[in-house]
Structure formats: structure tokens, C-alpha cells
Amino acid sequence: DTAVSQTPKYLVTQMGNDKSIKCEQNLGHDTMYWYKQDSKKFLKIMFSYNNKELIINETVPNRFSPKSPDKAHLNLHINSLELGDSAVYFCASSPGLADPLGTQYFGPGTRLTVL
């Protein structure tokens, strides 16, 4: 009964490849997010979606394409992976408009290593 789950937990790939990370939440939330944590542990928002609609896109390269098939899922596809994409990617969810500044609950993270 994990609240926010991500797959895979670890991803090791070669430069230039395309990869996807999947996220699912069972909290009944309307809003989902992707955050990136770099090697210095700094966390920064990448995207947010509310009810399948893209709301925040924080100047992320267009090699990153989020997709929300429904409000419980938010996937992240990355094209032409670069060394600098190596990081931990966290998915999160929050209630949405019912509580616009509501608590965000995070998934366990996906550690992406680009060789």
C-alpha cells in the first residue's frame, strides 16, 4: 500500500539512449510533480501536473518529456541521455486545488546513472 511508487529504483544506461521512469500514486491526489536531486543533494522542481494538465515547466531541456495518462500516473521520458542527467529523480503528489499549498508526498526516488 505504498502511497507514491516509482519504477525503476535504479537505472544505468549509456549516453545517447532514451529511458523512461514511471510514477504512480494511490493517495487520490490531483497534482503530481517531478523533482531532480543532483550529486550535491540539491532538489529542484522540474514539472508539475494538475489533473493531467502541465502546469509548471521549470526551463527543463525538451529532451525531458513528462506524460500523465491519468491523474494517478506521471511518467518521465528522457531522450538522448547526457552525462549531466545523472541524478536522483523524485516523483511527488499533493492534493491539488482542494489544498493548493498542500503537503507533497514523495516517492522513493530513481537513481539514474548515465555512462
Added chain:
Amino acid sequence: AQKVTQAQTEISVVEKEDVTLDCVYETRDTTYYLFWYKQPPSGELVFLIRRNSFDEQNEISGRYSWNFQKSTSSFNFTITASQVVDSAVYFCALSVYGGATNKLIFGTGTLLAVQP
């Protein structure tokens, strides 16, 4: 501009000591929330507390307490009688409205090492 500053990069204490983690924030918004998250060595981000900008009451939860002072734009976190299990990176974050959703602006984190 919105910003969160955690000036303490690393803190090392001996078990049973009290420790305070500092957090200073900047925002021009009048409505905002402040958060603390814990990231243990296993890597997940664990929510600890949320405090809204209109509620300056201090909060205590077991060995944890939080002191919110709008006058100094600070939201400090104290662990009383620290334990080895408290060893983690602690993040302070500011939630600001970003359209139909919010976004968390994180500080750089404080690594707390509790020695036995």
C-alpha cells in the same frame, strides 16, 4: 525572489545532545507554507511538518520541535536528546503558489550526524 537558506552544511553531535537546524526563507508572498523533510541514508524523502504563514505557534512532536518566527523569516528545527537514527539530511522548504499547483523551493540541506 523566493529562497531558502540552510547555512549549516553539516552538524555532528553525540547521542543525547540537543541540536538545532537553522532555516531562513525569503518570499514576498503573504500566503505560503514552510516544510521540513528528512532524507535518511536510504534516500527517501520523509515529510516531517508543514506550517502556514499565518500560524506562528511553535510545535512539538515528541523529541522534535519547530520555532517559526516571521519577524526574522526563520523556521528552525530542534531535536532534543538526539539519537543515531536521527542521522540524515534535513531539508527546509518553502511552498509558493505556482498556478493550479504549488512548488517546493528547497534549501541545500543540513547533514546531521549523530555519533553513538
